[in-house]
Amino acid sequence: MEIKDEVDRIIAAWQVERPDLDVTPLAVLSRISRLDRHLDKSRRAAFAANHLEPWEFDVLSALRRAGEPYTLSPGALVTQTMVTSGTMTNRIDRLEGRALVIRRPSPDDRRAVLVELTDPGRELVDSAFHALLEIEHHVLEVLTDSDQHSLADMLRSLTRQFEQLS
Template identity: 40%
Template sequence: MRPAEERVAAGDQDSAAAITAQWRRERPDLDLEPMALFAGLARAYQLLDGRIDRMVARHGITRGMFDVLAALRRAGAPHRLTPTQLSAALLLSGAGMTSRLDRLEEAGLAVRLPEPADRRSILIGLTRKGLALVDRMLPELIGIQRAALGIGTAKARDLTALLWVLGEHLAAEGD
């Protein structure tokens, strides 16, 4: 019996495992490993996502706000990007970015600054408070992710490498 069937037989009606087991029962002629893989990835993401959202909320911000702070922090000193650069880094529309920036500015975590090279443009920068917050939150985020792995460092590295290969293949395939 495969892991999905074992889980369903044991009474675990997790949707990903149940769906895969049902398809294996109904269509044993098909290789369902790709479906099982992507269902497993989706389930892992969903389970981890809630943990991260709760951690971020404990710090008084939303996940979207944290994503902006993290993008600015990753940019390096002086921790400034244009709204277009931020939108591209977060795959977010201009309207969605404006809302996040308004909330970050109200909280004193980010600031809109004039772009010295182009008076028609602005830069978004981290404030000291924003920098301190993202630097406090990052180790906590990594801790949540590390605890969720449960597979050890070597296997985590192998899985990461395989997922990078998968991502590159999907990117090369296009739409």
């Protein structure tokens, strides 16, 4: 068997040590796990070049995607970023301290607040998103457009097991 990458080496070793087990999932899921680590490093570099932490980008990009006036409730931010409400409160506080977001009273409910992206926050997230896309386009250039669409479809199928889209 020709060894093509580190995952192939790992699979070959397990097949020798545990021939009684079907290690087929490793061929896909170990590569996804390793790719995730590489992508995390690349993403962190893109964000760091824009003076952002990944969690800051997550919150700012959720607000940016909301469209004008770039506001969401803290609850909507919790849902989109998959963190606890306590964590989100801390994150909003920190972003507000950097003048990247502000809290405003909700026009619909005086007891509620909305988080709004400031102009400097919008400019920063736009710059970081541009840097991120440059890196991600470069990562995917080894695949044809058709392969990219097929891979996206396959990964969506796997992801559905864990996420419920509303």
